[in-house]
Amino acid sequence: MIDVSLLQTAAAEAVPVDYWSTAFVFVLATFIGLGVIRRVSRLLYTPLMSLTNAISAIAVVGSLVVAGADYPRVIRILGAVALFASMTNIVSGFLITDRMLKMFKKQ
Amino acid sequence: MTHAVAQLAAVVATALFIFSLHWMNDPKTARHGVVAGVTGMLVAVLATWIQPEIVHHGWVVLAIVAGFIVGVPLSQVPLTAVPQRTALSHSFGGLAAGLVGTAEYFLGLTEHPAQLTAFRMSAIVAEVILGFLTFTGSLMAAGKLQEVRWIPQRPVTYPGQNVVNIGVLLIAVALGVLVVVHPTAAWAGRAFYGIVGLAVLFGVLLIIPIGGADMPTVISILNSYAGLSAVAMGFVLGNKLLVTAGALDGSSGLILSIIMCRAMNRSFTNVLFGAFGTVQKAQAIGEQKAWKQETVEGAAQLLEQASRVVVIPGYGMAVAQAQHKVRELYDQLTKRGVTVQFAIHPVAGRMPGHMNVLLAEANIPYTALVEMEEINPEMPQCDVALVIGANDVVNPAARYAKGSPIYGMPIIDADKAKTVLAIKRSKNPGFAGIDNELYVQDNTWMLFGDAKAVVGDLVKQLAGGGGLH
Numbered sequence: 001m002i003d004v005s006l007l008q009t010a011a012a013e014a015v016p017v018d019y020w021s022t023a024f025v026f027v028l029a030t031f032i033g034l035g036v037i038r039r040v041s042r043l044l045y046t047p048l049m050s051l052t053n054a055i056s057a058i059a060v061v062g063s064l065v066v067a068g069a070d071y072p073r074v075i076r077i078l079g080a081v082a083l084f085a086s087m088t089n090i091v092s093g094f095l096i097t098d099r100m101l102k103m104f105k106k107q
Numbered sequence: 108m109t110h111a112v113a114q115l116a117a118v119v120a121t122a123l124f125i126f127s128l129h130w131m132n133d134p135k136t137a138r139h140g141v142v143a144g145v146t147g148m149l150v151a152v153l154a155t156w157i158q159p160e161i162v163h164h165g166w167v168v169l170a171i172v173a174g175f176i177v178g179v180p181l182s183q184v185p186l187t188a189v190p191q192r193t194a195l196s197h198s199f200g201g202l203a204a205g206l207v208g209t210a211e212y213f214l215g216l217t218e219h220p221a222q223l224t225a226f227r228m229s230a231i232v233a234e235v236i237l238g239f240l241t242f243t244g245s246l247m248a249a250g251k252l253q254e255v256r257w258i259p260q261r262p263v264t265y266p267g268q269n270v271v272n273i274g275v276l277l278i279a280v281a282l283g284v285l286v287v288v289h290p291t292a293a294w295a296g297r298a299f300y301g302i303v304g305l306a307v308l309f310g311v312l313l314i315i316p317i318g319g320a321d322m323p324t325v326i327s328i329l330n331s332y333a334g335l336s337a338v339a340m341g342f343v344l345g346n347k348l349l350v351t352a353g354a355l356d357g358s359s360g361l362i363l364s365i366i367m368c369r370a371m372n373r374s375f376t377n378v379l380f381g382a383f384g385t386v387q388k389a390q391a392i393g394e395q396k397a398w399k400q401e402t403v404e405g406a407a408q409l410l411e412q413a414s415r416v417v418v419i420p421g422y423g424m425a426v427a428q429a430q431h432k433v434r435e436l437y438d439q440l441t442k443r444g445v446t447v448q449f450a451i452h453p454v455a456g457r458m459p460g461h462m463n464v465l466l467a468e469a470n471i472p473y474t475a476l477v478e479m480e481e482i483n484p485e486m487p488q489c490d491v492a493l494v495i496g497a498n499d500v501v502n503p504a505a506r507y508a509k510g511s512p513i514y515g516m517p518i519i520d521a522d523k524a525k526t527v528l529a530i531k532r533s534k535n536p537g538f539a540g541i542d543n544e545l546y547v548q549d550n551t552w553m554l555f556g557d558a559k560a561v562v563g564d565l566v567k568q569l570a571g572g573g574g575l576h
Contacts (some may be wrong), residue, residue, distance in 0.1 A: 019227075019342065022341065022347060026341075029350060032125060033358030034362065036125060037128060038362060040132055041137075042478055045459035045460025045463070046460035046464045047460070049359070049363065050193060053333070055355060056333060057148075059337050059349060060151075061155040061346065064161065068167045074213075075213065080166050081170075081202075082210075083174070083203075084177075086200070087173070087174020088174045088196070088199055089178070091177075092196060093178075093182075094141055094144060095179065096189070096192065097144075098138060099183075100186070101137045103470075104134040104463075106473065107472050
């Protein structure tokens, strides 16, 4: 669906991404995640899952760039659908988490 | 300048997300967690939106508005449908990752081929495979939970199933390796579509053999995959905030999967490749004993005279919509000075923690909800164990019946209570009922009927009206 012959004319400037420090972040974040999640109240596993769902919909920042930057139309359509999907998760995830948490009362 | 703002926003959002999860350690502070999460999200989205490379604002607004239009009704589903909603949102998370990965690959192919380094290509391939298999796998899981007509509820198995499944995944990975090594070859674009197609297919095949009882584990595993696909997206885009948030989600899914597997005494591979519920053989239990039936009056009297009652709810309670009647029963009994507690098995319901939410909705205070490990040592002191819509989680066969599909699964020791009252829908012993010797124990009395109606009658009896209909 995308013209591969554009290849030759394309600018070949590589954005340097520091993969090693990203990998570092991944390992540390996983351990922080394991530590924090282990302490979560067992009563709240269902809201926990909808909350982490909403949080991981931070993928919205990636979709936003793909949908909104000056890219070919086809690419932006993929981005817009991804943005819609992430946004749905953010909205429904946070709202339903709060709705469930409101129900947990002590007395 | 705006770049620095984005970096700062990412750091702030990371901290807020960690706090958000931290506050979930207690129901008292949990709602702060939502505020922190929403704030982190807003900061991150706004900081990205103001970047100069975002020029098509109309598209962004349109997609965000559409997200609200679908997201708000999705957050209002009944609590029995929360597992479906959760599976659906894993599916959306996977879809977003898969689409962004696809977009990044073709963008690189047409505009910046030099950016398609082996490392970045590996991340893109991982993102696309994880994203699309989570997309269709979760969609199937949501369909099964919602009992969509054309998706079979029962596990579907056929000879060679595991070979086919693993084969499909291996071909996808092999194509992935080829594309990583030759990202700009003339055939690479088509190979990439092949990867997408196989990942979509693998997601469907993975869930077909899985039955309802395994859903809590499967939802947790898919949660983990959705998180990992976000991590892969973070690697592709070089975005550390995404990597962090994805890792938090992934580790949460991992912990929940481990807890669910332990609660069923099964391994990951056994859940994914074992097709639970297909090879159940009725265990012949020596002689067939008969159950003893109790009247509502008698049961009400037993409950009234107890000093400690433990209610063991199962998914059947939620199906019968009996939670609110159970709450009335709780009120009637606590009013008389009876201590009432609810024993919650980790896999009761259709997702982790589902039973707690259903009981909280009925206004049962969370202080009355007790975990299996805490209640079991106290069961011998319990006067009445009231089983409502639970079956496998109180089946003593799990302790000794080798060959039973539930062998080794930790159970709530209902049988050790002084008296057991079990509410069961039909007198006809179903395939699960015939196995459960709890029902024929000397100290067990059965109440037959719909859980909601039976509990309602108990409440009426206790309220003093006495009038049965």
